[in-house]
Amino acid sequence: MDEVEMESKANSVIKWNKNAKLIISDVDETIADLYVPAEPAMVEELSALLQEGKSLFFVTGQSIKSLQWRIVYQIPKELRKGILLGHCSGAEVWGHDNEGNLKDQPFYSVYETAMTQEQKDKWRDIIKQLVSEFQLEVYDTMPVDEFKMKTGDNPRAVMLEDRGPQITFEVVNGYDLTPEQTAQLETEIPESNGAYDLRIPIVERAQQLLDEAELPVTPRIAGVFAVDLAVKGVSKTTSVRHVLGDEKVLSSIGLTKNDVENPQHIEVWGDKFSTVRGGTDRHISEALPKSVRSVDFREENPEEFEPGYNIVVWQGKKHLHQGLLEYLKARHHS
Incomplete structure (x- = not known):
């Protein structure tokens, strides 16, 4: 058993994998907080x-534009030639040319081949219907603290972003409701993991409308408080395998198939691996050999992880993107 695997199994302080050639990472709350740019210290470490x-x-579930202004630029x-961008949960994968500019075309795109313009328009009509039926108050995306200042604890207030291959509701105030809040909504919400989550009836109704329209779109709970509606069959697994x-x-990023056949040459970073709480970063791990190390920078319960995968929880003083930064800085002293 190699050094990285040994320390992972022992659940001790996670040491830097000096053999890593390809790092596959989530973005939101792993590289940067939601809807804000990566911190200068993080950019410095990634550049290094x-x-x-x-x-x-x-x-990431985010759009290509979000990835650019928050990190790449x-x-x-x-x-930048060493960077690949898999946006909208893997609907497309983009690379950069020798000058560091985004290539003219993605390496692959499920969105453009899976849907006609008529279907895309119908999808947007369904989004409008969901907003109307659930009486949602729609806001543009913004940092979460700013959103909370504007909306208070109103569970019907959501951020909505059309990312092309994916449309996302950020149900910031409605994913962990009390019975009293639920009663005021006059919407039937089932209890889930000890709380009431407005996303559940939204996803159920969205699925019904999409099925009736025969659209190849899948609604799903994602992240901490998101609902993603994405092209059917697309996931983080899709883009990684591709x-x-x-x-x-x-x-295009200076690697060969031989480079990535060795599990030691790949590492995964994320913050949502729980199978119980809708963790989508586990789908990255599922595309890889089970021995590839995935580092979880959220304080999640390992009992909720997919069995058999080498997913380890960061044991540092900080977590989420601050935990990753702590991990990256520590490598200089190992």
Whole structure:
């Protein structure tokens, strides 16, 4: 058993994997807080990894534009060739050219091949219907603290973003309701894990409307308080498997299939691996050999992880994106 696997199994302080060549990472609350740019210290660490010849593959439910202004545009252009962007939960994967510019076309796109314009328009009509039926108050995306200042604890207030291949509701105030709050909503909400979650009836109704319209779109609970409606069959697993199996994509970031066949050469970063609480980062792990180490920077219960996968919880003083930064800084002293 190798050093990384030994320390993971022992659940001790997680040491830096010096053999890593490809790092596959979630973004929200792993690299940066929601709807804000990555901190300068994080950008510095990511740039250092790229400078060392490592490749970064960001896989997120966010849009390509969000990835750019929050992370990519802060990284020196000469280093961006080592970055892949899997946005909207893997609906598309994009790379960068030798000058650090986004390529003209994605390496692959499920969105453009799976839906006609008529279907895309009908999908948007269903979103409007959901907003009306659930009497949602819609806001543009913004940092969560700013949103809470504007909306208080109103559970019907949501952020809504159309990302093209994915449309997302951020149900910031409605995912952990008390029985009293639920009664005031006059919407039937089942109890889930000891709380009442407005996302559940939204997802159920969305599924009904999408099925009636025969649209290839899947609604699902995601993140801490999100509802994602994405092209059917798309997940973080999809994009990771595509990249690892495509020599052209790998070569664009300086890797070969031989490089990624060794589990020691890959590491996963995320913050939502629980199978109980809708963790989508586990779908990255599911695309990889089970021995690949996935580091969870949220304080989750390992008993809720997919059995058999090498998912370990960061044991540092900080968590989420601050925990990742702590981990990255610690590597300089190991």
